[in-house]
Amino acid sequence: MAALAGLVATGCGRAGTPASQQAAEAPEGAPSPGRTLASEMTVYRDPSCGCCKAWADLASKAGYQVSVVDRPDIDAVKKQYGVPDSLRSCHTAIVGGYAIEGHVPFEHVAKLLETRPAGIKGLAVPGMPRGSPGMEMADGSKDPFEVMAFDGAGRAEPFVA
Template structure:
């Protein structure tokens, strides 16, 4: 086989591979910084959910109480992990699609929160829960701590 046709085929294959990449891969991925307890399994599952949605995630296994306070997230909205993305605070098991929406819409807000640990939310949806899905709300948190429903999951 002639080397020139092979290199052309390889170049064509590489070009097609680039076209097949997801949209987020064409540009730099958005980084989400997460603070969590090192032993929390649901936090690890939530991180995996974000990575599957195309986010680059860095994790600090030092707990999240100090970060929640530093970011100004009200304690009453607390959960097992706190994150920061593009200047927004993310508290708890917020679905990646709502974070993407937040980044697209860019509201003047502190961030998003899913208080507690609702079963069926990302990271709280493992096999142990046998498909159970509790209703929950993703809250938009204003800089002063007031909340409004950003998205309901029923």
């Protein structure tokens, strides 16, 4: 997993939409236009969680074809996809064979899909930090957060976009 550090971020785009329009429509933290991404993303969420829907809407604006599945048993989904207990958040997305846990910025998702680092099961932003995608605050306040890559054994380390 140490090979993750220092990789260059990649972007995504939507066919048929000019890059300038994509940039204007893209959510904060979205990758730059002009790249291809794994288009289908399934977001599993607790039906009572509103921020999960906000993150899914941002994913759609970033160019993913998003399906949202309400799951009252969301912990079973996290277990199924190998999300370590210490990294869990409010929703789990599956894209390109990877688990994306919580409010992960889309440039990190795009980088993961393009580079496909060996041994990685997914990315996570533990908890629900203010200011992360889908957790924007009206007053602009933000909590520091770190995107973590995790493997099948539950080990995690920072993932830099």
